[in-house]
Amino acid sequence: xxxxxxxxxxxxxxxxxxxxxxxxxxxxxxxxLSLAMxxxxxxxxxxxxxFLGKELFNDxxxxxxxxxxxxxxxxxNVLIALEILENITAYLRKHVIQVELVIVTSLIAVSRKIIxxxxxxxxxxxxxxxAAAIFALSISYLIVRYTNKRHxx
Numbered sequence: 001x002x003x004x005x006x007x008x009x010x011x012x013x014x015x016x017x018x019x020x021x022x023x024x025x026x027x028x029x030x031x032x033l034s035l036a037m038x039x040x041x042x043x044x045x046x047x048x049x050x051f052l053g054k055e056l057f058n059d060x061x062x063x064x065x066x067x068x069x070x071x072x073x074x075x076x077n078v079l080i081a082l083e084i085l086e087n088i089t090a091y092l093r094k095h096v097i098q099v100e101l102v103i104v105t106s107l108i109a110v111s112r113k114i115i116x117x118x119x120x121x122x123x124x125x126x127x128x129x130x131a132a133a134i135f136a137l138s139i140s141y142l143i144v145r146y147t148n149k150r151h152x153x
Contacts, residue, residue, distance in 0.1 A: 027092065030092050034088045034092070037081060041078060041085065044074070044077050044078045045078055047074065048071075048078060051070070051071070052071060055067050069115065070116070072116065076108065076111070076112035077112070079108055080112065083104065083105040084105060086101060087101045087102060099144050100141070100144045100145065103137055104141065107134070107137050107138070110137065111134075114134075117130075
């Protein structure tokens, strides 16, 4: 068995064989990441449903006051995980990282951070940093979107 492995490694000497090998590794890693992300999504949805069920059957009438932001955060966690899965599957289909999807995923993640933000615990520099991140991501999205429309036309 070791001889077979060494023979395969020695055949990787040519650039074409090596590139084919790296493409196969990329596909395998992408598939493993897809499966792992599916597990993360299922666990996240279960966590959301359990938390929501506990809060709905809780005797306190504080669902909207205290836990609404936690519920929004859990929902957005699922959306972010779905976007990451979409990024991975898009890569598997086209073997190209789609920058627009990555930027949208980042915007959702920063938006989640803002929605669950506890203003009492954050400083002005934290808010400025989040604002700068949103601004930069929004400009990036507009540039990528504009560029993609020009290439599609």
